[in-house]
Amino acid sequence: MLLIPCPWCGPRDEAEFHYGGQAHVAYPENPAALSDEEWARYLFFRDNPKGRFAERWNHTAGCRRWFNAVRNTATNEIEAGEVTA
Amino acid sequence: MAERLSPLARFTPVSADDLRIAEIPFLTQINLRVDPKSRAAADIGLALGAPLPTEPGTCTSAGADVLWMGPDEWLVVGPVGDGLEETIRTAAGTAHVGITDVSAQRTVVAVDGPRSRDLLAHGCALDLHPRVFGPGRCAQTMLARAQVVLAAREDDGFRVFVRSSFAGYLADWLLDAAAEYLPEGTVTSR
Ligand SMILES: [Zn+2]
DSSP, rough: OEEEEEETEEEEEEGGGGEEESSSSOSSSGGOOHHHHHHHHHOOOOHHHOSSEEEOOOOOTTOOEOOOOOTTTOOOOEEEEEEEE | OOOEEEEEEETTOEEEOOEEEEETTTOEEEEOOOOOTTTHHHHHHHTSSSSSOOOOTTTSSSSSSEEEEEETTEEEEEEETOOOHHHHHHHTSSSSOOEETTTTTTEEEEESSHHHHHHHHTOOOSOOTTSOOOOOEEEEEHHHHEEEEEOOSSSSEEEEEEEEHHHHHHHHHHHHHHHHGGGTSSOOOO
């Protein structure tokens, strides 16, 4: 079980969290101007690095806040979570 | 006349030397959302007898109990029907504040006595040692896989806030986990 550092509540069991996928995926500025392929890339295409990966997490069973954390996908080491708006 | 039944109305309280478990039904619970830096937050704190706790995982118990739920969210808990919502509404005035009565959302189980920490530790991953989770600390977490709010009180006492629909399950689990701390025959299998 991973111990995930919620920036508000501190380290908690993985079971208290909901995964939110890759962080910093910006919503297209002008969605209507996107081609089908560009839209599909925005919706479905994500990085899949071996190593550091910035992800979104929600502390569903705790404070219910979203935050970003960097997880090493090879070792599962997690760097301290960062508060997001 | 309709009788009001609490979620654990059928639960027989447990009372042993080292451990007591009982429901505290029908407490008034108000969910409060407000910018902690706002004037309204200060005014509400004043009306409740203590500033809203801004350190994560802490609660104040000046008049009503005020539990930290998030950076802009608190759970205010008071006795049955004491006009808590009105008090907060009056203090908030016309400011941008969310005040919601959630009294029916959860019921409260009081777990008291020197064995309370040992009992809760059977199903809770948090460190409940008094050095870490002493009086004035609270947390939203999982107890026996059910979502709960835990609040530590003086004298090894805890308040366990549990969703009404999970209350029966959690009470059964507490009884089962408590068997080793209770005199023979206290817990009967059903
Ligand atoms: Zn949290």
